[in-house]
Each structure stands twice: as structure tokens, then as C-alpha cells.
Amino acid sequence: MIVCVCNNISDREIRQAVDLGITSIVALREELGLGTDCGKCISYAREVLHEAIGSK
Ligand code: FES
Numbered sequence: 001m002i003v004c005v006c007n008n009i010s011d012r013e014i015r016q017a018v019d020l021g022i023t024s025i026v027a028l029r030e031e032l033g034l035g036t037d038c039g040k041c042i043s044y045a046r047e048v049l050h051e052a053i054g055s056k
Contacts, residue, residue, distance in 0.1 A: 006037035011048045018052040
């Protein structure tokens with residue numbers, strides 16, 4: 001499912017980023033460009049990020 005509509009970033013891509021060592025929204029923003037436009041995706045992206053980190 002797409003999390004960041006503006007930049008076409010899916011929950012799967014966020015999980016893959018976590019597998020590669022990403023642990024923060026700031027890093028997701030830097031690496032994938034997530035949240036760099038309207039910013040509406042940030043709170044859901046944070047949930048997906050924490051869930052992915054928690055399931056490691
Ligand atoms: Fe992510 Fe707009 S939905 S920046």
C-alpha cells in the first residue's frame with residue numbers, strides 16, 4: 001500500500017529501508033524522499049516504521 005502519495009513510496013519500501021538499517025523518519029526522508037512534499041504521510045509512515053522496527 002502506498003504511504004507517501006506525493007512520492008509514491010509504499011509500506012514495503014519503508015520495511016526494506018528498515019532492513020537496510022534505517023531507524024528514523026529523518027533518515028527515511030533523506031533516503032527515500034518520504035514526506036518532502038505535503039507531509040500528510042508522516043504520522044502513518046511513523047507507525048509503519050515503528051512496526052517494522054518492532055518486528056525485527
Ligand atoms: Fe508524503 Fe505528501 S503524501 S509528502
